[in-house]
Amino acid sequence: MRVTRLEEGVLYVHREDVPPFKKGGAVTRNSYFWALKSIADRAARGKDWEFERSVWIALCRMLLSFSESGYLGFRETVLEFPLGTRIPDELRACSTLLS
Template identity: 50%
Template sequence: MRARIENQVLFIHKDDAPEYKKKGSVVRNTYFWTMRSIADRAPFDRDWEFASEVWLALNRVLIAYAESGYLNTSEIILEFPLSQGAIPDVFRNVATWAREEEETEVCHEK
């Protein structure tokens, strides 16, 4: 999931945020509701926002779903642009750097 941090708020790109599907799998829909419940803002067709106060909870959610094996790695791992600087310690085990070609596509919507 493409991600960035601005002013102690983590943003997940709108195209990478979990989706709810009426006839979707139980695991994917539960993942959607779990992520949405801890997000500060999760508007339709906009980047999802997570304040620093919930980063530990977000980390635990991502680890739990990663360990379940039901979701693809790309749906769980946070991908930060190289320009982000250091990945915060709380996300070290669930984050990586975006590939260079994705650098230009990292979310910049405000």
């Protein structure tokens, strides 16, 4: 999931990369959607999702857990930061830099 920006302790995840909820869709994908939405500070349809610093450790643990399940792809469960961005320590285990 592409990080669009990190400012004032808020992580913004690109709106096109957040998991969609699909009525009657796969249980794992819908569970992933609701789990992420439950800790997001703002998760409006059609807008970047926002995660404040207070939930970053939970966000990282959640991403790692869904990644280890094997049901979701790498790009769906890893935060991708723009090249040159300093990845916060709380998110280092679940993040990479875009090249």
